[in-house]
Amino acid sequence: xxxxxxxxxERRTPLTLKAAAAMGLLFLHFPLAIIILYAFxxxxxxxxxxxxxxxxxxxGVLFSxxxxxxxxxxxxxxxVVATLMAxxxxxxxxxxxxxxxxxxxxxxSLLVLLPIALPGIVTGIALRSAISLGDFSFGYWTIVVGHxxxxxxxxxxxxxxxxxxxxxxxxxxxxxxxxxxxxxxRYIVLPNIATALLAGGMLAFALSFDEVIVxxxxxGQQETLPIWIFSQLVRPRNRPVTNVAALFVIMVTFIPIxxxxxxxxxxxxx
Amino acid sequence: xxxxxxxGEPSLxxxxxxxxxxxxRLSLLVMxxxxxxxxxxxxxxxxxxxxxxxxxxIDGFTGxxxxxxxxxxxxxxFTPANTDIIVRTVLMALAVTVVSAIIAFxxxxxxxxxxxxxxxxxxxxxxxxxxWSSYLVRxxxxxxxxxxxxxxxxxxxxxxxxxxxxSILNIPVIGGPSLSFSFLGMFIVFVYIxxxxxxxxxxxxxxxxxxxxxxxxxxxxARSGYTFRKVIFPLAxxxxxxxxxxxxxxxxGDYIIPNVIGNSSYFIGAAVLAQQxxxxxxxxxxxxxxxxxVIMGAYLLLARRLGAFDAL
Numbered sequence: 001x002x003x004x005x006x007x008x009x010e011r012r013t014p015l016t017l018k019a020a021a022a023m024g025l026l027f028l029h030f031p032l033a034i035i036i037l038y039a040f041x042x043x044x045x046x047x048x049x050x051x052x053x054x055x056x057x058x059x060g061v062l063f064s065x066x067x068x069x070x071x072x073x074x075x076x077x078x079x080v081v082a083t084l085m086a087x088x089x090x091x092x093x094x095x096x097x098x099x100x101x102x103x104x105x106x107x108x109s110l111l112v113l114l115p116i117a118l119p120g121i122v123t124g125i126a127l128r129s130a131i132s133l134g135d136f137s138f139g140y141w142t143i144v145v146g147h148x149x150x151x152x153x154x155x156x157x158x159x160x161x162x163x164x165x166x167x168x169x170x171x172x173x174x175x176x177x178x179x180x181x182x183x184x185x186r187y188i189v190l191p192n193i194a195t196a197l198l199a200g201g202m203l204a205f206a207l208s209f210d211e212v213i214v215x216x217x218x219x220g221q222q223e224t225l226p227i228w229i230f231s232q233l234v235r236p237r238n239r240p241v242t243n244v245a246a247l248f249v250i251m252v253t254f255i256p257i258x259x260x261x262x263x264x265x266x267x268x269x270x
Numbered sequence: 271x272x273x274x275x276x277x278g279e280p281s282l283x284x285x286x287x288x289x290x291x292x293x294x295r296l297s298l299l300v301m302x303x304x305x306x307x308x309x310x311x312x313x314x315x316x317x318x319x320x321x322x323x324x325x326x327x328i329d330g331f332t333g334x335x336x337x338x339x340x341x342x343x344x345x346x347x348f349t350p351a352n353t354d355i356i357v358r359t360v361l362m363a364l365a366v367t368v369v370s371a372i373i374a375f376x377x378x379x380x381x382x383x384x385x386x387x388x389x390x391x392x393x394x395x396x397x398x399x400x401x402w403s404s405y406l407v408r409x410x411x412x413x414x415x416x417x418x419x420x421x422x423x424x425x426x427x428x429x430x431x432x433x434x435x436x437s438i439l440n441i442p443v444i445g446g447p448s449l450s451f452s453f454l455g456m457f458i459v460f461v462y463i464x465x466x467x468x469x470x471x472x473x474x475x476x477x478x479x480x481x482x483x484x485x486x487x488x489x490x491x492a493r494s495g496y497t498f499r500k501v502i503f504p505l506a507x508x509x510x511x512x513x514x515x516x517x518x519x520x521x522x523g524d525y526i527i528p529n530v531i532g533n534s535s536y537f538i539g540a541a542v543l544a545q546q547x548x549x550x551x552x553x554x555x556x557x558x559x560x561x562x563x564v565i566m567g568a569y570l571l572l573a574r575r576l577g578a579f580d581a582l
Contacts, residue, residue, distance in 0.1 A: 013380065013384040017376055017379065017380055017384070018380065020376035020377070020380075021376050021377045021379075021380035021381070023373075024373050024374070024376060024377035024465075024469075025377065025393075025396060027373065027462065027465070028396070028397065028399075028400055028462075028465060028466070029396070029399070029400070030415075031400075031408055031411050031412060031415065031462065032399065032400060032403055032408075034411050034414060034415060034421070035403060035407055035408070035411050038411065038414060046419070047413050047414045047417035047419060047420050047450075048417075048419045048420070049414060049415075049419065049420050049421040049423075049424045050424070088304075089304060089305040089308060090305075092301045092302070092304060092305055093301075093302065093305045095301055096298050096301040096302045100294070100298055106574070108302070108306070109579060110570065110574070110579075111306075111309045111310060111313075111314070112305070112309065113515075113570070113579070114309070114313070114570075115309070115313060116516070116519075117515050117516075117519050117566055117570055118519065118523070118562065118563060118566055119519050119520065119522050119523015119524070119538075119539065119562045119566075120520075120523055120524075121523040121524075121525060121538075121539045121542050121543065121559065121562075122317075122320075122523060122559045122562055122563060123313075125320060125542065125546060125555060125556070125559055126313070126316035126317045126319065126320045126559075127313075127316050129316065129319050129320060129323065129552070129556075130312070130315060130316035130319055133319060145312070148308075149308070149309070149312070149313055152305065152308075152309070175291070180283060180284045180287035180288075181287040181290060181291055182283060182287055206398075206401055206402055210401070210402075210404060210405050212405065212406060212526070213523070213524070213525070213526070213539075225404075226404065226405070226406055229404055229406045229407060230406055230526075233406060233407075233410050239410075242404070242406070242407050242410070243407055243411075245404070245407070246403050246404040246407035246408075247403075249402070249403070249404060250399070250402055250403055253402060254399065254402045257395075257398075257402075258395060261391065261395060
C-alpha cells in the first residue's frame with residue numbers, strides 16, 4: 001500500500017501533530033466565534049459571559065449610522081489607492097532587484113522591509129513629524145502615503161519570489177521574436193506574476209484596511225474604519241455595533257478573497 | 271527577424287523600449303527611482319528627522335523644544351523608570367515570539383506537509399481569516415474572554431476548577447486581580463493577535479522543502495523524527511526567523527493591547543505615545559523610538575544572517 005514516494009495526503013499524520021494543529025486552529029478561531037456571539041448580545045457595555053439575551057437590533061443600528069458608512073467609505077478609498085501604489089512600487093522594485101546583482105541590492109530589500117519591521121508607532125511618529133515639518137495638511141493623502149509605505153513589502157515579497165521562479169528564457173525568447181519591452185511585460189511577465197500580484201495585493205489591502213497605529217498619527221481629523229471602531233470601543237455605548245461592523249467587513253472583503261482564491265488555485269504553480 | 275518590418279522609422283514605443291533594453295543600468299535606475307524616492311527619501315528622511323529630534327531637548331520652563339544638540343534627553347531616557355519600561359517590553363516581546371513559534375510550527379507543518387491540496391487551501395485561508403477581522407474588535411473580544419465575569423472564569427467555574435485559576439492569578443508579577451488585568455492575560459492576547467504573522471512564513475518555508483530531500487533521507491534509513499530534525503526543521507528555520515521579525519517588532523511597538531489588557535504599566539509604545547501626546551515632550555518621544563529602532567536593526571542584521579529575508 002505505502003509506496004516510497006508518498007504524496008503528502010497519503011502520509012500518516014502523527015496524532016500529536018494533529019492535536020497540536022487542531023489546538024492552534026481552535027486558539028485562532030475561538031475569539032472569532034465570540035465576536036459573532038457578542039454581535040447579537042442584548043447587553044451594551046459589560047464583559048459578562050454568558051450574554052443575558054440575544055437580539056439582531058445592532059445590525060439595524062449599525063446600518064443606519066452615517067458615521068459608520070463615512071468611515072467605511074474612507075477606509076475603502078484609502079485601501080484601494082494604497083494597494084494600487086504598493087502594487088506599482090513593489091513590482092518595480094521586485095523587477096529591478098530579482099536578476100541584477102548590483103551594489104546595494106541587499107540594502108534595497110532591507111529598505112523595503114523596514115516600514116513593516118519597525119513598530120507601527122515608529123513609522124507613525126516619523127511620518128507625522130515629517131508631514132508637519134513639510135507643512136502638509138493631514139488628511140486623505142497623508143493616510144494613503146503612510147499605508148502605501150508599509151504595504152510595498154507584501155507586493156514586493158510575492159512578486160520577487162514569483163519572478164525568481166519564472167524562466168528568464170521566456171522573456172529573452174519574447175524579445176528575440178521582436179516584442180518590445182512593454183509587449184513582453186504585457187504578454188509574458190504579467191500573466192506569470194498575476195497570481196503573485198493578487199496575493200500581495202490582497203495582503204496589502206488587508207493591512208491597510210485594518211491599520212490603526214500609523215493612521216492615528218497621519219489621519220488628522222479624518223476617521224478611517226479602525227479609528228471609528230476605536231472611538232466606539234473606548235466609549236462603550238452600543239459596543240455590539242463594533243462586532244457587527246467587524247463581521248460586515250469580513251463579509252464584504254474576505255468572501256471576494258475566497259472566490260479569488262478558488263479562481264486562482266487552478267492556475268497556481270503548485 | 272522573420273517578420274518584415276514596415277518601412278520607415280520604428281514606432282516611438284519601440285524606440286524607447288530598445289533604448290532602455292540596451293542600457294540595463296539606466297533601466298535599473300528608472301525602475302528603482304520611484305520606490306527609492308518613496309522609501310529612501312520620504313521614509314528614511316522621516317526617520318532621520320526623528321533621530322535629530324532625539325538630540326534636542328525640552329525647556330523645563332516654557333515647555334518649548336530647544337533646537338540645540340544635547341545628550342540630555344538620552345540621560346532622561348536611561349533613568350531607572352524608563353529602563354524598566356524598555357526591559358519589560360523586550361522581555362514580553364521575547365516571550366511572545368518564543369511561544370508563538372511553538373504554537374505556530376505544528377500548525378504550519380501540518381498545513382504544509384500533511385494536509386491534502388484541497389484542505390491546505392482551506393486551512394491557509396483559515397489562518398488568514400483572523401487578519402481580516404478587525405484587530406481592535408479582536409483585542410476587545412479578549413476582554414470578554416479574560417474578564418472577571420468572562421468566559422474563562424465561567425469555564426473554570428463550570429469545571430469546578432476555580433481554585434486553580436485563583437492560584438494562577440496569585441502568581442506574583444504575571445498574575446493580577448483577573449486575567450484581563452494581568453501580564454499573563456496581556457501575553458495571551460499578544461500571542462493570539464500576532465500568531466498568523468508567524469504561521470504564514472513558516473508555511474512558505476516548509477512548502478519550499480523539496481520532497482526529494484525528504485525521500486532521500488528516508489531512503490538512506492532515517493526515521494521520520496530524525497528526518498524532521500536534520501532536514502525539515504533546518505530548512506524551515508529561516509521561515510521561523512522571518513515570522514519572529516513580525517511577532518517581535520509588533521509586540522515591541524504596540525500600545526493598544528497594553529492599554530486594554532493588563533495592569534496599565536507602561537510599555538515602549540504607550541510611553542512614546544504619552545511623551546508625544548499628553549506630555550508634549552517630542553525629544554523624549556523620539557529618543558524612546560530609537561530603542562525599538564536599534565533593537566530591530568540588530569535583530570534584522572541577525573535575521574539576514576540566518577537567511578530569513580529569502581523566506582518572507
